[in-house]
Amino acid sequence: MADKRRFDLFADLLVTRFPQALRVYDIAGGMGKLNESLTQRGRTVTTFDLRHKHLPVKYAQRLFTLEEPCEAELVVGMHPDGATRIIIEYAARHGLGFAVVPCCSDNGMPYKPWMRHLADVARDAGFTTVEEAALPMDGRARVLLGVWR
Numbered sequence: 001m002a003d004k005r006r007f008d009l010f011a012d013l014l015v016t017r018f019p020q021a022l023r024v025y026d027i028a029g030g031m032g033k034l035n036e037s038l039t040q041r042g043r044t045v046t047t048f049d050l051r052h053k054h055l056p057v058k059y060a061q062r063l064f065t066l067e068e069p070c071e072a073e074l075v076v077g078m079h080p081d082g083a084t085r086i087i088i089e090y091a092a093r094h095g096l097g098f099a100v101v102p103c104c105s106d107n108g109m110p111y112k113p114w115m116r117h118l119a120d121v122a123r124d125a126g127f128t129t130v131e132e133a134a135l136p137m138d139g140r141a142r143v144l145l146g147v148w149r
C-alpha cells in the first residue's frame, strides 16, 4: 500500500522547486489526488489517466502521449508506471521542467538501476539540470527532477 501522504508531500516539493510553473500536467494521476493537492497550492492542473472514478478536478480521461498539445510549464508523475519515460520525453520535447516519482520500470530493470537509467535518459534528452530528491514517506519515495534551460 503506497503512503497516503505522497500527494501533499510531492505537491509541497513541486511548488518549492518550480515556483514559476503555474500550469501543471499530472500524468498517470489515478483518482486526481495530486491534482487536488496542487490546486490547493494555487496551480492549474490537468490530470491524465484512464480512471473512471475520479475526483471533480480537471481530468483528461485518456492515456498521455507525446502528441498531447502543450499547455503547461511543468509535467509531473507520482508512481506513473508505464508513463514514466514519456514524462521526461514530453518535457524535453517542449522545454519544460519535469518531476517524477518512479515506481516500477517499463523494461524489467530493478529500482536503483531504473533510477540511474531515467537520469541518463533526461541528460541525453538535453536537460542541463537533473537532480534527485526524496520525499519523507514510506515506499518508492525518490524523486527525479529536471530543469530545462
Ligand SMILES: C[S@@+](CC[C@H](N)C(=O)[O-])C[C@H]1O[C@@H](n2cnc3c(N)ncnc32)[C@H](O)[C@@H]1O
Binding pocket: 002, 027, 028, 029, 030, 031, 048, 049, 050, 051, 062, 063, 064, 065, 077, 078, 079, 080, 081, 082, 083, 086
Ligand atoms: C500505480 S498507479 C498510480 C496512480 C497515482 N499516481 C497514485 O499515486 O495513486 C499508475 C497509473 O498509471 C496510469 N497510466 C499508465 N500509463 C499511462 C499513460 N500513458 N497515460 C496516463 N496514465 C497512465 C494507470 O492508469 C494507473 O492509474
